[in-house]
Amino acid sequence: MIRSVSGLWSRHTSLFLIGCVLMLATGLSLLIGRYPSVQISMPWDIADDQLLSKLVLNLRFPRILIALMLGMSLSAAGLVFQMIFGNPLVEPGFLGVSQGASFGAAFAIIYMGSSALMVQTSAALFAILGLVFSYYLAHRLRYGGWVLRLILSGIAVSALFSSGVGLMKYMADPLSQLPEITFWLLGGLSGSTWNKLLSILPAVSISLIVLLLLRWRLNLLSLSDAAAFSMGASPKLERAVLLGAAVVATASVISVSGMVTWVGLIVPHMARRLFGADSRFTLPATLLIGGFFTLICDDLSRILLPGEIPLGVITSLFGAIGFIVLLSITGVRSQR
C-alpha cells in the first residue's frame, strides 16, 4: 500500500499519480464505446467521422463528466458522513437523503408529467427535505446522544419515504410509469446531456470546493462535540456546513443519475487504506478515486452488453465485492 512506502513516495506524490491515472482514464473513456460494436476510436478517426464526432461531443463527453462528478460527490459525501458520525459504515443514503430523492423522483414521474427537469428538481428537493426532516426529528427525540438520535431519525425518515416509493410503484401505470421509476431506482447516466451537466455544475462545484477548503476540520468533527468544542471549534455550526455541502452535492448528482449506491461507502474506505485517516489527504484522494471508480463502472455499463446495464447495478456489484475484499483483508474498525 502507498502508506507503507510513504518513506519513498510522499502522500502528495501519490495523490498526483492517482490524478494522472484519472486523467488518462477520462481520455480513454472518450475513445471507447459502442459504435456500433465495442471499439476504441482513435482521435483522428473521430475527427473524420462526422456522426462519431457528434456522438462523442454531445453524448459521450457530457456523460463522462457527469460520471466523474457523480463519483466525486457521492464518495466525498460518504467520507463526510463517515467522519462526522464517527462511523465507517455510513454513507450518503443515511439521513433519508437517498430515499427522499427516490420518492421525489417517483412522485414527479407519476404526478408531474415525468419531464426530466421535473424529476430532477423533485428528486433534489425531496433529498434535501429528507435531511431537514431527519435533523428536525433528531432535535425532537428524547433518547441517546446527538449522533444516535440523528441515525435513528435517518432510519425512520428513510423508512417513511421508502414506503412512499412502494405506494407510488403500486399506483404507477405498469406500462409507462413503472418502468421509468424502476429505471430511475436502478440508476444510470444514459440520458446525460450538456444541459443536465450545466444544471448541476454550480451546486456540485461549490459544494465540493467548500468540502475541500474545510477538509482538515473533518478530523476535528470526527471527535466528540465536547472535545471539538474544547479545541476552540464550533462543532454544531461546522457540522451543519459540511453536512449541508455533502447533501447538496449528493442531491444534485443523484437527481440526474438516479440511485447509484455503494460508491459513497466503499471509496472512502479505499482512500483511508491508502492514505491513513487524516482528511487533509483522504478527502482529495476520495474525490479522485471516486471519480475513477464511477467512470470505470459507467464505461462498463456502456460497453458490456448491447443494451445498457444500469450503472447502479454495476457500482453495487463492484462496491460489494470490494467491500468484502477489504473486510476480509483487515476488518473494518467500528467501535461506536
Next chain:
Amino acid sequence: MNKPIITLENISFSYNGNHKNALRNLSLNIADGSVTSILGPNGAGKSTLLHILLGWLKPDEGSIYLKGRPLTDYSRREAGQMMALVPQIEHMPFDYSVLEYVLLGRTPYLNPLESPQDIDVSAARKALEISGLIHMETRTVTSLSGGERQLVLLARALTQQPHIILLDEPTSHLDLANKSRLIKILGELHRAGSSIILTTHEPDVAATISTEIVLLRQGQILTSGKRDAVFSTQNLSEAYGVPVRIVEIDGQRVALWT
C-alpha cells in the same frame, strides 16, 4: 492566595430539569497557578462542573469569569488558546497517527480554512516530548494501550498551549505505573506555571497532586480550600457518606474507609 483565574458566581445547572448530576448555587474562586481537584463521590456533578468551566455546558443561572472577563465574551478560538480539556475517554473510530491526532490541538491557532503548517507540527512534537510519546508519533492511536491513549489526549491538550488544563477523571483508567507517570507530568506543568483543574473520585489522587481541593456532594460544594484543610476525616466522611480514616505513610496522607 493568587488572583483567581476562574470565578464562578451562583452557578446552577440541570440536565433538562433532571436532578441527576445537577449543580445547585455554586460559587468558587480557582487560584491562578493552582492544582485544584474537584473531589467527590460518583454522581456528585464533578464532570458537569468541569464542562461548565469549559463553557461546553451553559449554566441555567449564574456567571463564570475567566481572568475577570465573562467566559461568554471569549471567542471560541480565544477560549481554546486559554483552556484545554483532557476528556476521560475518547472514542477513536479512525486510524490517525499519534502526530495527526495531537496536531488537532492546534485548532485554536488556525482559521477554519487553514491546515496545520510546520510551526504547528513543531508545537505538537514539543507536546509529545513533554508527554513522553515522541518515539511513537507514527503509531496509530487505535493501536495504543489505555494509558498511552490518555497521554495522547494530554499531549493534544498541551498542543493548545493553554494556561488552564482541565482533566476529567484522568487517572481512573490507569494502572499504577501510568498513574504515577501522569501525576509526575502534571507536577512539572504545575511548576511551569499552568493552572490545573481535575475531577476525581479518588481521595488519594487529590491528596497527591493538588494544592486546593473542592469537595462536591450532590451538586453542592461541601467545602473548598487548601488541600490539607479540606482533606480531613470529617469532610471526607461527610462527602462519601461512609466513615473515612486518614493515615499518614511517609508524609503522604491516605484515605481509608472503615
